[in-house]
Amino acid sequence: MKSTIRWLLLGVFTLVCIFFLSNIRNAFLSTQPDQIRVTLGPDTSIQKISDQLPGSRVLNNKTGLLSVPYGESWDYVSKALTIKGIYRVSTVPLERPIISWRYYGYSVKDQIQGFFHGDFGKFRSPYNRNEISVIGELPRMLLRTCTYFIPGLLLAIVLSVLMAMSASLWRRLGLVLDGAQALLVGLPDFFLIVLIQLGAIYATKFLGHYVLLIVQVGDKTPFLIPFLTIALIPSVTIYGTMRVAIARELGQDYVVTAQAKGLTRGEVLISHVLRNVMLDLLSILPKATTLALASMAVAEAICGIFGLGGFITSPAMQSVTSMSVICMSLVLLAMAFHVLYALLRKRFVVRTGEVVSR
Structure with missing residues (x-):
């Protein structure tokens, strides 16, 4: 309590x-x-x-x-x-x-x-210059943001865990993935988003017809660019943490014992190691979620998306009279994920300690 x-x-x-x-x-x-x-x-x-x-x-x-x-x-x-x-x-x-x-x-x-x-404040619409209530538009902005934020974050978690396990199974693949992770860590979010946008533009030009939506047009909102941005940047952080955690567990005595009993390296990873690195995964997820929110804000600003992050960073929205409502909404969204991670940690992480006899 x-x-x-x-x-x-x-x-x-x-x-x-x-x-x-x-x-x-x-x-x-x-x-x-x-x-x-x-x-x-x-x-x-x-x-x-x-x-x-x-x-x-x-x-x-x-x-x-x-x-x-x-x-x-x-x-x-x-x-x-x-x-x-x-x-x-x-x-x-x-x-x-x-x-x-x-x-x-x-x-x-x-x-x-x-x-x-x-x-709770008003803002001027960049389309018709009418004043709109912030609290009335907030549910639509939240829904628009979550349509690519939640799938992108889930993809980042699954993809980074699978890549970390694959890198631990195959040494050459691990060298390639470690090198890619080291490269992506040094690149700013803005640069990665611009590269994704350029890729979409050149794909459209090469194929000769419309492929991807680059910026928001009316009610049509880009999905792939913010989705890939949110999935890519947090996965780099999660991959690095999981790679170290798996390497640590592979050096433990129970792994040597399991392999001596005939279990393959893949079976040991799935049956034993993955369960024991769950605490490391749940510990890095709050930071990864914060990175995903920051990446989402940058992606929405560049793509002109009228979501929570784009609302704060877009110059067209600076006429808002109560920016704090949107900022606190983003914080509440982050807190909701932190509470979820805490519940998952309590549910799946086995806590051990010494028993004191009397």
Whole structure:
């Protein structure tokens, strides 16, 4: 019970930290948070505009400068655009960007108040520029991401375990796979994804007709590119861990005894070694899942996929008013896999210890 409470508190602490870190961009200001500038037509005046914007105050008649409540400059820009007689409305740029912890605290407080009132933020659609509720779009983004994230992660686990066992059975194959693993470890995720994209483009060009979807077009989402990316990058990490674990077990006395009794190397691997390296596999899976999530975010950004990772990294989505909701959703997804691995570890890993006689 104490262990469960401790892990729950750790999860809550992680979510709180992610919330504050995901809002750190609000600490960097390039515009005045309490001023706007309006360009007027000949039939109105700056004072009349100020009277129609409660809470505003005229700072400069000639330049059309208005003072607004702190932190609400963008809201007042939207309000001013609806007033007849205004040609243009904009925020006031600073001479140089600054770090404002006051504005950071204001934005965090404003988000928390919005959460309590059921407002989890909005974003502008890159297709029709309409404002969409984040919480309403979240299930579709999660489903879109999971369609290739879960199959890709499962393929990475199965493929890496099979390759590690094959490398332990055949020495020459092991040398080739170890060399490929060493090469892939040194390559950045971005480079691998670009190579996969280029392969899809050249395959389409060579075959002379459409083969693979490279970027998201409307509701059509690329599958193969993010799927291969998620499967490839974590499998490199899992393979390295399993290769070392299997080599360790093959040097144990019970393996020598089993082979002396007539069991082949393959039978020993499947019947005994695989079961004994299960702890190593379940120990590396949380890290591999984190790598898969990071690879998924990069793949979605490059392919323009409107999923959880693409939402955070895509420049087209930076108008979102509550990025922290998406960040915390990714953390909850990772936590769900960590809980699953913990349950599997409890179910399949045999714990041994010394028995103390009294």
